[in-house]
Amino acid sequence: MNKKNKLIWNVSLIVALLVLLFVLEQVMPSGSMLFTVLKKGAIYALVAVSMNLLNGFTGLFSLGQAGFMLLGAYTYAILTIPPESRASVYQYYDGGIIQFAIPVPLALIAGGLIAAGFAFLIGLPVLRLKSDYLAIATLGFAEIIRAVFQWDKLGPLTNGSNLLRSFPTFQSVLYPFIVSGICIALIVMLINSTYGRAFKAIRDDEIAAEAMGINLAHHKRLAFVISSFFAGVSGGLLAMYQTTIQASMFKSAMTYEILLIVVIGGIGSVTGSCISSFLFIACSEWWLRFLDNENFYIGSFHVPLLRAGFRKVVFAVVIMAMVLFYRQGIMGTKEFSVEALQNLFRKIFLRKSVKKAGDTHES
Amino acid sequence: MDFVTRNLPYLMAGISVGGQYALIAIGYTMVYGILRLINFAHGDIFMAAGLILVYSATVMPMYIAIPLMIILTVLIGFIVERVAYKPLRSAPRMSIMISAIGVSYLLQNLALYVTGGLSQQYPAIPWISDTVTIFGSTTKRVTVITPVLTLVLVVLLVLLIKYTKIGMAMRAASRDFETSQLMGIKINSVVSMTFIIGTFLAAIGSALFFTNYTGVTPTVGAMPGLKAFVAAVFGGIGSIPGAVIGAFIIGICENIIKGVGLTTFSDAFTFALLIIILIIKPTGLFGEKEADKV
Numbered sequence: 001m002n003k004k005n006k007l008i009w010n011v012s013l014i015v016a017l018l019v020l021l022f023v024l025e026q027v028m029p030s031g032s033m034l035f036t037v038l039k040k041g042a043i044y045a046l047v048a049v050s051m052n053l054l055n056g057f058t059g060l061f062s063l064g065q066a067g068f069m070l071l072g073a074y075t076y077a078i079l080t081i082p083p084e085s086r087a088s089v090y091q092y093y094d095g096g097i098i099q100f101a102i103p104v105p106l107a108l109i110a111g112g113l114i115a116a117g118f119a120f121l122i123g124l125p126v127l128r129l130k131s132d133y134l135a136i137a138t139l140g141f142a143e144i145i146r147a148v149f150q151w152d153k154l155g156p157l158t159n160g161s162n163l164l165r166s167f168p169t170f171q172s173v174l175y176p177f178i179v180s181g182i183c184i185a186l187i188v189m190l191i192n193s194t195y196g197r198a199f200k201a202i203r204d205d206e207i208a209a210e211a212m213g214i215n216l217a218h219h220k221r222l223a224f225v226i227s228s229f230f231a232g233v234s235g236g237l238l239a240m241y242q243t244t245i246q247a248s249m250f251k252s253a254m255t256y257e258i259l260l261i262v263v264i265g266g267i268g269s270v271t272g273s274c275i276s277s278f279l280f281i282a283c284s285e286w287w288l289r290f291l292d293n294e295n296f297y298i299g300s301f302h303v304p305l306l307r308a309g310f311r312k313v314v315f316a317v318v319i320m321a322m323v324l325f326y327r328q329g330i331m332g333t334k335e336f337s338v339e340a341l342q343n344l345f346r347k348i349f350l351r352k353s354v355k356k357a358g359d360t361h362e363s
Numbered sequence: 364m365d366f367v368t369r370n371l372p373y374l375m376a377g378i379s380v381g382g383q384y385a386l387i388a389i390g391y392t393m394v395y396g397i398l399r400l401i402n403f404a405h406g407d408i409f410m411a412a413g414l415i416l417v418y419s420a421t422v423m424p425m426y427i428a429i430p431l432m433i434i435l436t437v438l439i440g441f442i443v444e445r446v447a448y449k450p451l452r453s454a455p456r457m458s459i460m461i462s463a464i465g466v467s468y469l470l471q472n473l474a475l476y477v478t479g480g481l482s483q484q485y486p487a488i489p490w491i492s493d494t495v496t497i498f499g500s501t502t503k504r505v506t507v508i509t510p511v512l513t514l515v516l517v518v519l520l521v522l523l524i525k526y527t528k529i530g531m532a533m534r535a536a537s538r539d540f541e542t543s544q545l546m547g548i549k550i551n552s553v554v555s556m557t558f559i560i561g562t563f564l565a566a567i568g569s570a571l572f573f574t575n576y577t578g579v580t581p582t583v584g585a586m587p588g589l590k591a592f593v594a595a596v597f598g599g600i601g602s603i604p605g606a607v608i609g610a611f612i613i614g615i616c617e618n619i620i621k622g623v624g625l626t627t628f629s630d631a632f633t634f635a636l637l638i639i640i641l642i643i644k645p646t647g648l649f650g651e652k653e654a655d656k657v
Contacts, residue, residue: 055457061457061460125638125642126638126641128642129641129645131456131457132399132401132456132460133596133641133645135401135460136401136592136593136596136637137634137637137638137641139589139634140589140593140633140634140635140637140638141634141638143589143630143631143634144630144631144634144635147627147628147630147631148627148628148631150627151627151628152627251582251585252585252589253468253471253582253585256464256467256468257468259461259464260461260464260465260468263461267457307476307479308476308479308480309472309475309476309479309480310476312472312475312476313469313472313473313476315472316465316468316469316472316473317469319465319468319469320447320462320465320466320469323458323461323462323465324446324447324450324451324462327454327458
């Protein structure tokens with residue numbers, strides 16, 4: 001399949017997906033669980049891909065994602081709360097110090113830029129560290145950021161440990177899809193560029209990569225800053241989705257969830273991260289809900305153990321089994337593409353036809 | 364004198380918390396020394412120990428409940444190692460760390476399911492939760508006992524590592540994992556023993572920690588766990604005296620910061636300390652120098 005054909009296929013698939021979403025939104029009741037899953041899944045897909053860029057493609061094991069999402073979410077919220085409702089949001093801080101609001105897309109980008117700026121500063125010392133020290137140092141930074149944002153002296157800016165609310169949100173499920181889609185497309189373009197090849201070289205062998213003339217410090221910083229930028233944007237989207245935010249939401253447990261999404265999708269596969277984030281959100285929010293229902297009967301058999309919280313236990317066991325026995329994840333390092341799908345079909349079809357040919361030969 | 368009486372409670376609380384962190388930190392440092400694994404689940408095992416005592420104390424007297432709690436906690440540590448870490452021994456380090464995060468997620472969710480998300484009141488352990496007065500400041504007896512008990516346990520542990528056969532095997536395994544296998548050391552039993560010792564100390568630490576604490580929630584283990592890990596890194600990971608000293612320093616600093624009135628930053632301080640030490644001296648105070656091998 002040549003390049004032009006591939007492009008046409010991909011574009012038409014994306015358009016078909018968006019049309020499908022649009023139609024679904026017109027047809028289904030808006031309270032449906034499906035939309036919750038789709039919205040949250042799209043946001044998590046973006047942050048999972050941004051984490052994958054770092055962990056899967058550059059080999060930097062960072063656990064700071066929640067901190068960068070917090071920066072993005074707060075920047076977005078602080079910059080977009082309309083001035084007339086600031087007095088009620090910042091009721092303990094005399095309306096806060098910022099008295100203007102900027103358009104939503106600009107605020108999302110600003111959230112990404114703030115996260116990227118912090119990542120640059122944090123990266124200066126931290127990126128010199130090796131694998132698990134890097135993980136624990138970035139985790140530590142996320143915790144520090146969370147503590148600082150809850151500090152009451154910063155209240156006029158961050159509203160202390162109180163909720164931030166009444167900023168603009170989205171209604172349509174298309175919005176997070178389009179924003180995440182654009183961001184993920186940018187990440188994919190980066191991965192396929194010469195920078196992306198340098199990242200992969202660093203992942204595979206740092207010393208060999210350096211010997212080949214790749215500037216380690218520069219490329220690691222670049223990957224870290226870009227990944228944080230997109231984590232910041234997804235933080236902004238998460239704020240829009242949740243309609244209220246609070247610093248205490250962005251715990252290290254959030255980073256762990258994102259990491260598990262990346263692992264389930266396959267470390268080093270962008271499409272894997274996207275697929276697994278939808279699966280992860282669907283399982284945890286929707287499909288396993290029946291496990292929380294105490295009065296669940298199969299026929300007349302009262303299923304034991306079911307009660308609030310059981311869903312999460314089952315879910316954690318499944319994840320654990322996955323981590324232990326299916327280590328490469330759903331996609332491994334492969335990517336989902338029209339071409340691969342075509343090859344798969346061709347293989348199945350060819351095998352059948354070969355078999356048929358064999359049968360006729362025997363008879 | 365006024366200054367002393369005003370600040371003594373913070374200092375004592377700091378020493379006490381430091382001792383509790385030390386007991387957890389030893390588990391981290393020993394596991395890291397041998398497996399090169401940050402056992403993210405260690406803090407959650409510490410939380411599980413707290414919950415086990417909460418539930419067992421309701422049905423049996425304390426002198427049975429405490430030993431039972433210690434035994435069950437050690438059993439959890441042993442099973443976690445066998446099920447979640449042993450199959451991944453030859454896998455890349457990242458997968459085993461992810462497995463540790465998975466175990467932590469599982470234990471937290473299990474605790475959430477069992478407790479129903481409510482904070483569980485920790486039972487008062489007789490004698491150690493009595494109130495005593497020292498230099499004019501009142502405190503629970505556990506504050507005084509913790510540092511003493513910690514030091515006794517650490518000395519015992521150091522003796523065990525120095526003079527027994529299993530201790531020698533541990534030292535060999537932490538020096539060179541593969542060669543020690545070739546020398547006929549049963550690496551699986553050494554690793555299991557490491558986890559047993561680590562969780563045993565964490566169980567004792569949990570009894571001391573929660574006595575000074577209001578209740579046990581599913582996520583209560585994460586913070587002390589992370590701080591104990593920072594203490595282990597600060598002291599030089601793999602070194603037991605280093606972990607203990609690091610834990611005391613962190614415990615004391617944290618409580619002084621609380622005393623000054625910057626409670627928000629007591630957690631942040633710990634991580635700032637970690638980052639500073641990692642940049643200035645990545646091997647920690649007492650860590651061994653490790654060369655990068657190509």
